[in-house]
Amino acid sequence: MSVTRMIAIGGFVLAALLVVGVEWAARRWHRIPTLGDMAAVIMTHEAGRIPVGRIAVFGFWWWVGWHFLAR
Amino acid sequence: MDQPELAVPSAPAWSRPVVMMPIFTVASLLGGLLPSFSIEANLYIFALGSVMLWLGLSQRVPRRPPPRRLPRGLVWWLLPVGVFVFFELSTFAFGSTEEYPTLSLLADPVLDHYVPRALVYFGWLSGFWGLVRR
Numbered sequence: 273m274s275v276t277r278m279i280a281i282g283g284f285v286l287a288a289l290l291v292v293g294v295e296w297a298a299r300r301w302h303r304i305p306t307l308g309d310m311a312a313v314i315m316t317h318e319a320g321r322i323p324v325g326r327i328a329v330f331g332f333w334w335w336v337g338w339h340f341l342a343r
Numbered sequence: 344m345d346q347p348e349l350a351v352p353s354a355p356a357w358s359r360p361v362v363m364m365p366i367f368t369v370a371s372l373l374g375g376l377l378p379s380f381s382i383e384a385n386l387y388i389f390a391l392g393s394v395m396l397w398l399g400l401s402q403r404v405p406r407r408p409p410p411r412r413l414p415r416g417l418v419w420w421l422l423p424v425g426v427f428v429f430f431e432l433s434t435f436a437f438g439s440t441e442e443y444p445t446l447s448l449l450a451d452p453v454l455d456h457y458v459p460r461a462l463v464y465f466g467w468l469s470g471f472w473g474l475v476r477r
Contacts, residue, residue, distance in 0.1 A: 283430035286467045289390040291386055297419070304416030312409035323400065328421040329474055330399050330470035334392040340450055340461070342373065342384040 354405050367468040375461030379454065393466065399475040406477055 291307075298304035305313075317325030356362065370391065377384040398404055427446075437443035454460045 274376065276437075276442045277444060280430055280434050281449065282442050283426060284449065286353075287423050287430065290426060294419050294423060298416070301393035303414050304419050305410065305413040307369050308473060308477060309410050309413065310417070310420070311474055312407070313413055314469040315474070315477055316409050325424075326399060327357065330392075330471075333467075333471055333474060334388075334396065337471075338385070338388045339447065340454060341464060342377075342379060 347414045350357070355403070358404050363472060367465055367472070371464035371472060374464040375457045394470070395468075395471045395475055399471075406474055409477065 273311050294304060295307055298306040298309075304334040311329055315323070317323075351408055374384075374391075375388055414448050430444055434443040434445045434448075439445040441448075454463060
């Protein structure tokens with residue numbers, strides 16, 4: 273395995289660990305919003321009567337599933 | 344003196360975890376059978392996403408109230424996002440090769456196996472359901 277590949281894997285693992293760590297801190301101290309709280313606030317945005325925030329968040333999650341599981 | 348009772352909408356019975364989790368489990372076990380790049384997998388993801396989108400945009404499932412404002416600690420999220428974006432963009436700029444793999448390239452061989460694939464389906468569906476309830 274090349275060094276660059278190991279660094280890339282390490283970087284993605286680090287990012288995942290940071291997500292877990294920040295989410296854990298958010299649930300423990302409440303000074304940091306949880307991922308769910310941030311998504312909830314984004315989803316409150318509307319343009320007129322169109323829930324653009326909800327559509328955007330659902331669309332993003334839908335794309336994530338398609339990208340990793342179907343394409 | 345009697346206090347007036349608050350009318351809290353209760354979740355429909357079908358939306359409770361004891362019902363939804365077995366449904367997600369079966370859907371994940373089925374989804375794990377469908378290989379990437381197949382028409383079946385594309386249709387399956389499209390169908391599942393459509394149902395979730397419909398539930399999420401309708402008023403059929405009660406939602407948790409959102410927080411009024413986010414605390415300043417929000418900036419801590421820039422740390423994992425920054426690390427991820429740095430490595431994803433760097434590897435993408437180098438062509439997403441074996442030596443410079445993007446996350447997708449690393450995930451593909453793992454998701455070729457049934458169990459991790461079914462587990463990712465379950466995580467994706469559970470995450471979608473969590474968003475629908477928000």
